[in-house]
Amino acid sequence: MRLLVLGGTQFVGRHLVAEALRRGHDVTLFHRGWTNADLFPEATHVHGDRLVDVSTLTGTWDAVVDVSAYVPRAVDMMMTQLAGRAGTYQFVSTISVYDPEFVGKMDENAPRVPAPEPATEEVSPATYGGLKTACEDALDAWSGPVQIVRPGLIIGSYDATERYPYWPWRMQRGGDVLVPETGQPIQWIDARDLTGWMLDLLGTDATGPFNAVGPNEFTTLPELIKATRDVVNPSANLVMVPETELMEAGLTGADLPFWFAGAPRAGIMQVNSDHAQMHGLKYRPLTFSVQDTQDWWNRERGGAKPKNGLTPEREAELLAGRV
Template identity: 40%
Template sequence: MTATRRSLVRLSALAAGLALAGPAAHAQAPRRKLNILILGGTGFTGPHQVRYAVARGHKVTVFNRGRRQADLPAGVEHLTGDRNTGDLKALEGRTWDVCIDNPTSLPFWVRDAGKVLKGKVKQYIFISTLSVYESNATAGTDETAPLARYTGADVMAETQEKLRADMGLYGPLKAASEAEARKQFGDAAVTLVRPGLIVGPGDETDRFSYWPVRLARGGEVAAPGDGKDPVQFIDARDLAEWTIRLAETGRTGAFNAIGPARPMTMSEMLAGIAQGVKAQPKLTWIPTAFLEAQKINAWSDMPVWIPGQGETAGFHRRSIARAINSGLTYRPLPVTAADTLAWFKTLPAERQAKLRSGLTPEREAALLMAWKTRATAAG
C-alpha cells in the first residue's frame, strides 16, 4: 500500500512545528565565549560540533590521532596523541573551559583523561549511549533507569579488540565509562549525553541512509511490521549543536539525546522520508512474525525498526523530556532525509552500489515474492 495522505499531512505539520522551534534557539547568541577541547572531532558528529562552536565565537582545540581528515574551520587548534596507548602529552599543562569526549567506549580512556585534565576543565561532557540501560522492555523510562552492569574481572583491562570481538560489552563499558567520568571529574562537573541512533549526512553505517536511498529508487518497497511500531533517532547536526549549547549553559547531569520531539511511528517516518526525497513509494507492510520466519533481522536488515512489543517495547520509547527542556531542538525529518540522500550521491559509485545496512534488491524481491505467495495461498 502507498503512504497515506493522512500520514503525509501529519508529518508535514510535525515538520513545520519543529522548524519553528529549532532556529530560534540556534539564533540566540551565547552569553559567554568558551575555550573548548574536543577529544576526537573528526568523526561523524565532531566536525558539526567544531563548525557550530566556531560559528558561535568559541575557541576550539581538537585532540586525536591525526589519521582522519576533516574539513574544519581555520583557527581550530590541532593536537595529536593516542589515548589507546596513553599518549596524552599534548594535553599536559593546558586548561579549557569545557572538554567534550566523543569517541570513548573504554573506561581506561576516561581514567587517563582524568589524570591529565582533572582540575584543568570546568565541565566534562561525555558522549555516551542509550545502550547503557539495563533493559529495553519498559516504555517511557527516563535517565534514572537502571544501567547495564559490567561483570568481567577488570574493567580497566578491556581493550578495543575485545570490544570488537564482543559487542555485548558495549553498553556495560559505556556505563562503566560514565561512572569513571563522575569519579575523575565529580558529579557537579559531568554532563552525560546518551544518544540513540544518530543519522544524517556523513553516516557511514547506512542505518538510516538505506531508507532515503531505497524510497528514492522507487518500485515496491518491503516495509517492516504494520507501520505502528515507534521509532526514535537524531540528526547528527542536532546532537552536535545541542552539545555545544549544553557547554554554553554549563548544564550537567544525564540526558537521553534522541528524537523526534513527539512520538513517531515507522509509517510516519517513511512518509517523512518520502516527502524529503520527493518519492511516492508503494509500501508493502510485512508482519513481524513473517519477517522472523524469513530470517529478516530488525535494525540491520530493516534499519531503524525494532518491534515495539516484548523485550524491545521501550527501545524506541525513551523519555526525552529532560533534553528538550534543556534546549534540544530538531530539524524537520524531510530535511534530514533530503540532505542524507544528497550526501550519499556524492560517494563513489562502488560505495553507492553496496549499502552497509538494509536489504539488497535481490533479497527484498525474494521477500516480497514469499509474502505474496503466502498471502495468495492463505486467500
C-alpha cells in the same frame, strides 16, 4: 570558549566541531589522524591514540567534549591527563545504558545495565551499553562539572554507520520497497540538533545526565520510513511484510536499518527527553533531516549502496510473489 574535542572528525564530532568553529570558539581536536585528517585546518589538531598515550594534551581548556570513549580506561586516562586543566567534561553516552526490560517512565533515573562481568574492553552489541555505563560511572572522579548526553539513533549527513542513509537511498531507486510490518517505536535526533544543543548546554551550569532523543510524538518505524519516502520519492511503493516472516527468513537490523527484529532493545525507543527539552533541546522537522542525508549521500557517494540494508537482489527475492 576554549574547547577540546576528543575525536571530532566523524559524524557527531564532525558536526559539533563545524558548529563550534562557526560560533567562533577556539577548538582543539585530539584524534589519531586516520579519518578525515584534513578537516578543519582553522582548528588545532593534536594527534594520539587515547588508549595508548595522551601526554601530548598539555594545554588548558574551558570544556572537553568526549565523543570517542567506549571503555572506562579511555575516560580514566583522559581525566588523569586533564586534571586541573579543563573545566566541564561533557561525555556522549547512549540510551543503550538503560535496562531494556524496565517497564516505567524511562527518564534519566531509569535503571541502567551494569558494567560487563567479567570486565572487558571488547565493544559489541552485548557489551556496548554496559561499557558506556562504566564510562559514566568513571566520571564521578572528575573534579569539575560533568554533563552526560545520552542520544539514541542519530541521523543526518556524514553518518559513518550508514544505517539511516539506506532508506533515502532505497526510496530514490523507487519501485517496490520492503518495509517491516511492525509497531516498533522509533526515536531519533538530527546530528545538527544534537550538537548545537550540546554546545548551548556547555554555556550553562547544568550538570548530570540528559536524554537527547526525539521526536516529541510517538512514532513507529514504518511511519519514519513512509515519511522518508514522502520526501525522497512519493511514487515508491511500500510493501509491508510481517516482521515474524522477516525473522523466519533470518533478517536482522543490518538488512533493514533501525529494525530491531523483535529484540528487547526496542523497549528503549520510548525514552523521556523532557529534562533535555527544559534545557533547550529542540528538533527540526524530519523533512530537513531526510533532505540533508540524501543530499550528502548523493554528493559524496553517488549511487553507491550504503553498507547496511538489503541488496536489490535479496529484496527482490523476499518480495517475489507479494507484488
